Amino acid sequence: MGATKSDLFTKQQNDIATMAKALAHPARIAILQYLVKKNACVCGDLVDELGLAQATTSQHLKELKNAGLIQGTIEGASVCYCINPKVWNQYGKIFGAFFTEAKEIKSCC
Numbered sequence: 758m759g760a761t762k763s764d765l766f767t768k769q770q771n772d773i774a775t776m777a778k779a780l781a782h783p784a785r786i787a788i789l790q791y792l793v794k795k796n797a798c799v800c801g802d803l804v805d806e807l808g809l810a811q812a813t814t815s816q817h818l819k820e821l822k823n824a825g826l827i828q829g830t831i832e833g834a835s836v837c838y839c840i841n842p843k844v845w846n847q848y849g850k851i852f853g854a855f856f857t858e859a860k861e862i863k864s865c866c
Contacts, residue, residue: 773855776848779824784809784817789840792827798837 763771780786784807791806792799804814818838821827825844829836 769851773851776824776851779820779826782817782820784813785821788814788817788821789826792838792840796840798830798839800832800835800837803838 766774780789787807788803791803803818804811807814809817818827818829818836822829822838825841826848827838828841829838831837
């Protein structure tokens with residue numbers, strides 16, 4: 758696969774694509790839903806909650822952390838994660854604006 762030509766697109770288009778990529782796996786959605794539901798830092802419960810291997814869960818957490826959606830703090834031997842409210846709210850505004858840009862889509866086909 759060739760290199761992407763992100764310079765052909767606006768910053769907003771690139772930002773939305775980056776955000777969508779961070780959300781583009783059901784395990785990541787499940788992690789985010791769990792953290793939102795708990796509304797607190799979660800240490801170690803995620804592997805049991807998801808039913809995935811520790812390494813797989815860690816990789817998904819890494820992707821979400823790289824996207825800024827979650828933040829982690831080290832407590833002893835474990836890392837505790839929670840939603841990063843600043844970035845979470847930013848994603849909400851950007852996706853909200855993207856979907857409300859076209860108020861109502863009518864069928865054209």
